[in-house]
Amino acid sequence: MKIIRVKINNKISNFKFLDSYYWINLNLPFLILVFIIKLNIVFLPNIKFRRCISQTQVIFLFFYGDFLYLRLLTKCIAIMNKIVTLDEFIIRTEKEKPHSSGSFSRLLRDIGIAAKIVNREVNKAGLVNILGVDGSTNSTGDDVQKLDVFANEKFIETLSYSGEVCGIASEENQDFIPVQTDKNKLAQYVVVMDPLDGSSNIDVNVSVGTIFGIYRRKSPAEGPCQLDDFLQKGTEMVAAGYVLYGTSTLLVYSSGNGVNGFTLDPSIGEFCLSHRNIQMPVAGNYYSVNQGYYLKFDLEMRRYIDHCSDLNYRLRYIGSMVSDIHRIMFQGGIFLYPNTRKYPKGKLRLLYECYPMAYLIEQAGGTAITCKLERVMEMDIHALHQTSSIAMGSRDMVKDMKEFVEKYGAVIQ
Ligand code: AFP
Numbered sequence: 001m002k003i004i005r006v007k008i009n010n011k012i013s014n015f016k017f018l019d020s021y022y023w024i025n026l027n028l029p030f031l032i033l034v035f036i037i038k039l040n041i042v043f044l045p046n047i048k049f050r051r052c053i054s055q056t057q058v059i060f061l062f063f064y065g066d067f068l069y070l071r072l073l074t075k076c077i078a079i080m081n082k083i084v085t086l087d088e089f090i091i092r093t094e095k096e097k098p099h100s101s102g103s104f105s106r107l108l109r110d111i112g113i114a115a116k117i118v119n120r121e122v123n124k125a126g127l128v129n130i131l132g133v134d135g136s137t138n139s140t141g142d143d144v145q146k147l148d149v150f151a152n153e154k155f156i157e158t159l160s161y162s163g164e165v166c167g168i169a170s171e172e173n174q175d176f177i178p179v180q181t182d183k184n185k186l187a188q189y190v191v192v193m194d195p196l197d198g199s200s201n202i203d204v205n206v207s208v209g210t211i212f213g214i215y216r217r218k219s220p221a222e223g224p225c226q227l228d229d230f231l232q233k234g235t236e237m238v239a240a241g242y243v244l245y246g247t248s249t250l251l252v253y254s255s256g257n258g259v260n261g262f263t264l265d266p267s268i269g270e271f272c273l274s275h276r277n278i279q280m281p282v283a284g285n286y287y288s289v290n291q292g293y294y295l296k297f298d299l300e301m302r303r304y305i306d307h308c309s310d311l312n313y314r315l316r317y318i319g320s321m322v323s324d325i326h327r328i329m330f331q332g333g334i335f336l337y338p339n340t341r342k343y344p345k346g347k348l349r350l351l352y353e354c355y356p357m358a359y360l361i362e363q364a365g366g367t368a369i370t371c372k373l374e375r376v377m378e379m380d381i382h383a384l385h386q387t388s389s390i391a392m393g394s395r396d397m398v399k400d401m402k403e404f405v406e407k408y409g410a411v412i413q
Contacts, residue, residue: 035066083270083272083273084272084273085262085270085271085272086109086112086262086270086272086273087109087112087270089262089273090105093105093257103164103189104164104189104214104238104239104255106162106163107165107214108255110158110159110161110162110164111158111159111191111241111251112251112262112271113158114155114157115249115251116264116269116271117158118150118154118155118195118196118210118243118245119243119245121147121150121154122202122245123245125147125205147199147202148172148199149172151195151196152170152171152172152196154195155170155193155195155210155212156168156170159191160179160181161181163181164188164189165179165189165190165191166178166179166180166187166188166217166221167179167190167191167217167225167229167230168190168191168192168193169192169230169351169384170192170193170352171193171197171385172195174385175384176190176225176227176230176384178224178225180224186221187221188216188217189215189216189238190214190215190229190230191213191214191215192212192213192214192215192230192351192352192355193210193211193212194352194353195210196209196210197209197211197320198319198323201318201320206318206319206320206323207244207246207247207318207320207322207323208322208323209242209245209320209323209326210242210243210245210322211240211241211321211352211356211357212240212352212356213234213239213351213352213359214237214238214240215230215236215237215238216236216238217229218232227384230351231351231383231384232381233355233377233381234355234358234359234376234377234378234379235377235378237355237356237377238256239253239254239255240253240254240355240359240360241253241254241356241360242322242326242360243322244323244326246323248264249264250262250264250274250275250326251264251271252275252278252329252360254364259277259278259329259360259364260277260278261274261275261276262274262275263275278329278330278364279364279365280328280329280330280332280365280366280393280394281331281332282332282365282394282395282396283394283395284328284331284332284333284334284393284394285311285312285313285314286313286314286315286327286331286332287305287308287313287314287315287333287334287336287397288315288317288318288324288327288328288333288334288336289305289317289335289336289337290319290337291305291315291317293338293340296340296341297338297339298338298339298371298409299408300405300407300409301336301338301371301404301405303407303408304400304404304405305336307400307404308334313333316333321335321337321357325361325392328366328393328394329360329364329366332393332394333393333394334391334392334393334394334398334401335391336371336390336391336401337389338371338389339371339389343387345386345387345388345389346370346371346387346388346389346390347387348387348390349385349386349387350376350379350387351381351385354379354388354390355376357392358377358390358392361392361393365395366392366395367393367394367395367398368390368391368392369392369398369402370388371389371390371391371405372389373405376388376390
């Protein structure tokens with residue numbers, strides 16, 4: 001449902017619409033019928049009423065209304081088809097909340113700006129000496145790519161200047177970063193992020209992404225932020241999203257009211273609304289898992305993967321969570337990163353990978369659980385870089401997987 005304001009004959013009116021195309025489809029048969037009836041009256045001169053007035057007057061009387069109506073319709077369609085930028089969308093959404101201060105909107109807008117800067121570097125990664133391993137390792141022991149460092153710096157820099165954030169937790173930093181400037185003394189939010197997820201893909205020009213989540217701080221606004229501001233369950237998150245630096249760059253986010261996607265239009269340098277109210281398919285036939293670890297998975301996971309293979313589901317695994325989840329968000333499917341012998345608790349990070357993605361998946365109508373069948377969003381969190389196993393995606397597929405865990409989970413291997 002859309003509410004738009006139209007100015008016609010100097011009067012502003014609010015109109016509620018389902019969507020331009022639904023609206024036309026619903027009304028068109030009725031309009032054609034009314035039009036045919038009117039035509040009949042105009043060209044049947046024997047009707048009593050017709051003898052009193054001239055043909056021109058009849059035409060004016062009958063069709064002036066139609067003319068106004070069509071003018072209104074074309075205006076509405078033009079407005080509805082107009083490009084909506086991320087900034088515009090955020091402002092409009094904020095306006096719908098009566099007591100909002102605008103700080104959340106500014107924060108989201110700043111994330112969009114940082115994403116554009118990172119996108120620029122990702123796109124020219126092959127051209128400049130920014131490719132390759134930096135030599136250091138991050139908090140969880142992975143090799144750090146130069147672009148990881150760059151993305152991390154840009155996000156921290158942009159968010160610190162925004163004045164809306166009092167702390168940041170990033171995959172690239174062992175501890176959280178308190179942000180203390182004069183501007184953000186009363187900042188209410190903390191941001192958790194993986195600034196460049198899937199970075200092992202950079203050197204081969206395969207899609208990477210940024211994942212972010214936003215929480216409201218719990219500690220008093222006057223002092224510096226505390227660890228507890230970050231160690232909040234997924235259910236406490238106020239917004240989450242990801243940026244996919246792929247064939248085109250997309251920012252997908254939700255602040256609890258459905259999921260919307262924005263594609264970066266490089267010609268105007270703006271994220272434009274391209275995927276409104278994303279709802280993922282209830283079922284699907286893609287499964288996304290690193291099957292190379294098959295023998296290291298628990299029995300129930302192996303059985304479920306066999307089942308997917310028996311049903312000829314299509315296996316797709318990019319090794320960049322953002323890209324893999326993005327596919328199933330639109331085409332339906334299941335994404336799995338079960339616990340392995342190497343990662344007995346799972347590999348993916350709960351705070352800035354699993355929670356934000358689970359938030360989006362649930363907002364889009366899907367399900368996100370761990371391989372021990374707990375709802376991801378309700379998992380307890382004790383450490384910034386805590387890991388978890390994960391199974392998320394189309395509702396019916398996750399349900400099937402759950403049945404396999406229930407059936408084989410208790411069997412001794
Ligand atoms: P990197 O950022 O180190 O490439 O890790 C990516 C990731 O966290 C996630 O995006 C992938 O789904 C997963 O790890 C890939 O892990 P494997 O290489 O073990 O399959």
